[in-house]
Amino acid sequence: MRSRSHAPRRRPGAARLGTLYSVDEIAAIADHVHAKGMRLHLDGARISNAAAALGLTFGEFTTEAGVDIVSFGGTKNGLLYGEAIVVLDPSASDGLLFLRKLNTQLASKMRFVSAQLIALLTDDLYLRSATHANAMAARLRGTLEARDLPGLEFTQATQGNAVFAALPPGVADSLRERFRFYDWNAANREVRWLTAFDTTEEDVDEFSEAIAAALTEPSARPCEGRVSRSSRPTSQLRRFLE
Numbered sequence: 584m585r586s587r588s589h590a591p592r593r594r595p596g597a598a599r600l601g602t603l604y605s606v607d608e609i610a611a612i613a614d615h616v617h618a619k620g621m622r623l624h625l626d627g628a629r630i631s632n633a634a635a636a637l638g639l640t641f642g643e644f645t646t647e648a649g650v651d652i653v654s655f656g657g658t659k660n661g662l663l664y665g666e667a668i669v670v671l672d673p674s675a676s677d678g679l680l681f682l683r684k685l686n687t688q689l690a691s692k693m694r695f696v697s698a699q700l701i702a703l704l705t706d707d708l709y710l711r712s713a714t715h716a717n718a719m720a721a722r723l724r725g726t727l728e729a730r731d732l733p734g735l736e737f738t739q740a741t742q743g744n745a746v747f748a749a750l751p752p753g754v755a756d757s758l759r760e761r762f763r764f765y766d767w768n769a770a771n772r773e774v775r776w777l778t779a780f781d782t783t784e785e786d787v788d789e790f791s792e793a794i795a796a797a798l799t800e801p802s803a804r805p806c807e808g809r810v811s812r813s814s815r816p817t818s819q820l821r822r823f824l825e
Contacts, residue, residue: 601745613649628656631713712780716744719778
């Protein structure tokens with residue numbers, strides 16, 4: 584069974600399936616949990632992608648929608664690592680500093696995390712990076728849909744920087760000889776392709792061509808002896824990898 588240790592019960596904003604919660608949906612969740620005496624934490628690993636796709640400010644789908652605590656994600660939007668916990672309702676922060684230490688999240692060189700977050704928030708870099716990543720995912724999906732490739736089935740809407748698809752047997756493994764990505768649901772041959780701040784149009788077009796070749800020319804395989812994309816010590820390692 585596939586481990587679900589990283590899967591949240593709810594993820595308002597941009598979800599793991601690449602889809603979005605609307606402001607009304609987030610507000611409805613907030614009303615429900617508040618009525619039960621609970622707090623609402625918005626897991627914002629891809630909160631910038633959500634803001635870019637929704638065309639909203641953070642406040643419009645967090646504070647104004649009734650969210651109590653937000654984790655602002657940086658790792659999946661260009662940072663080496665780093666997330667920030669933003670407490671929107673001070674009364675919901677009891678014990679938070681203690682828990683940060685208890686859960687080993689108080690880094691000894693916290694300033695190196697903070698410096699990255701400051702850069703990400705300067706001149707809307709977070710939004711420009713997320714907008715670009717979303718656009719590259721849309722380009723990938725649009726290019727593949729236009730070709731109407733045999734055996735390719737999209738399994739989720741593409742609303743952020745993720746494209747979910749099911750492929751015929753053997754195709755994903757063939758593609759992984761050159762491009763690095765994971766199975767999402769191996770039982771259904773479902774994969775997830777993610778784009779990022781540094782994904783280029785050329786990357787998308789090259790990947791699209793490889794998918795088309797693998798689906799229409801089953802005998803097509805990378806040349807033996809060629810250095811695979813996943814072995815190059817460059818930023819290309821991240822372009823279709825979470």
